Amino acid sequence: MDENLKRYIESIPKAELHVHIEGTFEPELMFEMATRNSIALRYGSVEEVRNAYRFNNLQDFLDIYYAAASVLVHEEDFYDLTASYLRRALADNVIHTEIFFDPQTHTARGISFSTVINGITRAMEDARKKWGISSKLIMCFLRHLSEASASETLQSALPYREKIIAVGLDSSEKGHPPGKFFNVFNRVREEGFFAVAHAGEEGPAEYVWEAIDLLEAERIDHGVRSIDDPILMEELCDREIPLTVCPLSNLKLKVVKKLEELPVKIFLDNGIRVTLNSDDPAYFGGYINENYLQTAEALGLSKNDIFTLARNSFMASFITEPERSRFLEKLHDFDQSFS
Numbered sequence: 001m002d003e004n005l006k007r008y009i010e011s012i013p014k015a016e017l018h019v020h021i022e023g024t025f026e027p028e029l030m031f032e033m034a035t036r037n038s039i040a041l042r043y044g045s046v047e048e049v050r051n052a053y054r055f056n057n058l059q060d061f062l063d064i065y066y067a068a069a070s071v072l073v074h075e076e077d078f079y080d081l082t083a084s085y086l087r088r089a090l091a092d093n094v095i096h097t098e099i100f101f102d103p104q105t106h107t108a109r110g111i112s113f114s115t116v117i118n119g120i121t122r123a124m125e126d127a128r129k130k131w132g133i134s135s136k137l138i139m140c141f142l143r144h145l146s147e148a149s150a151s152e153t154l155q156s157a158l159p160y161r162e163k164i165i166a167v168g169l170d171s172s173e174k175g176h177p178p179g180k181f182f183n184v185f186n187r188v189r190e191e192g193f194f195a196v197a198h199a200g201e202e203g204p205a206e207y208v209w210e211a212i213d214l215l216e217a218e219r220i221d222h223g224v225r226s227i228d229d230p231i232l233m234e235e236l237c238d239r240e241i242p243l244t245v246c247p248l249s250n251l252k253l254k255v256v257k258k259l260e261e262l263p264v265k266i267f268l269d270n271g272i273r274v275t276l277n278s279d280d281p282a283y284f285g286g287y288i289n290e291n292y293l294q295t296a297e298a299l300g301l302s303k304n305d306i307f308t309l310a311r312n313s314f315m316a317s318f319i320t321e322p323e324r325s326r327f328l329e330k331l332h333d334f335d336q337s338f339s
């Protein structure tokens with residue numbers, strides 16, 4: 001790739017809107033925590049762990065991802081995990097990030113909700129003070145579990161409502177349509193949270209319709225299957241509903257055979273607020289800049305496309321309007337002074 005474009009991608013200020021904190025768990029840190037918490041891992045070395053990261057679909061990945069999370073026990077573990085992601089994101093010039101966490105993965109093994117959320121949010125606060133990185137937290141319900149379990153999780157979250165900006169839906173998509181969570185998402189919105197949902201990753205465009213019409217999701221995570229439905233594409237454009245696309249994730253989970261198949265350029269050219277994100281960077285071989293670089297290379301994206309993607313990331317984020325103006329100003333200043 002052109003050196004100038006590479007430098008532009010690497011240095012442009014951007015927001016990350018789709019990253020699972022449990023998916024940033026690097027094998028080195030996993031071993032360190034397994035040792036300090038006296039938990040046996042089923043792998044003997046970091047290399048063995050990395051070798052196991054070959055997936056044929058979303059479920060293959062989720063099985064390993066949930067197993068690895070069992071090493072996270074104490075508030076300090078959640079703190080360290082979050083701090084190390086934030087440090088890494090900053091190196092990619094992420095100035096704002098909206099982080100997912102999956103409380104049910106932890107509460108199901110007897111870890112309290114407070115341990116998880118206090119560790120994560122303390123690291124977010126410290127990173128803001130130390131490094132100036134802005135962040136927000138999104139709680140996800142695991143869609144392979146019941147709506148009743150999601151409701152219980154929402155109840156546990158209410159004492160921490162000030163720490164959570166939005167509620168989402170993740171895990172195994174096929175066979176678990178958004179409509180399964182219709183009632184709990186009504187409560188999510190009544191309680192004042194924004195709603196988001198993973199949809200149209202492995203599941204059909206119909207699930208994207210359900211997410212926007214039944215759950216009233218304000219942002220769709222992945223959403224790449226929207227390409228199959230021109231009326232849905234128009235709807236996403238008209239209602240300004242952003243998509244948080246995760247290219248390396250889609251490649252590693254075989255949602256696409258090669259990055260050239262990703263409809264990112266088509267979404268851009270149709271005025272859809274598409275953004276690029278890393279999803280589970282420790283598992284998929286790259287943080288956000290690597291996702292931008294490989295996508296730009298595969299799709300022949302221009303500097304102007306990159307600017308639009310970065311601008312979309314701020315337009316699609318759940319920040320206040322003064323914060324958005326401040327970030328957009330930074331973006332424009334960067335673009336003006338880049339040479």
Ligand SMILES: Nc1ncnc2[nH]cnc12
Pocket residue numbers: 020023058170171172173198201249279280
């Ligand atoms: N790509 C993904 N899809 C659904 N659930 C997830 N949890 C973590 N990564 C995910």
Ligand SMILES: [Zn+2]
Pocket residue numbers: 018020170198221279
């Ligand atoms: Zn995801």
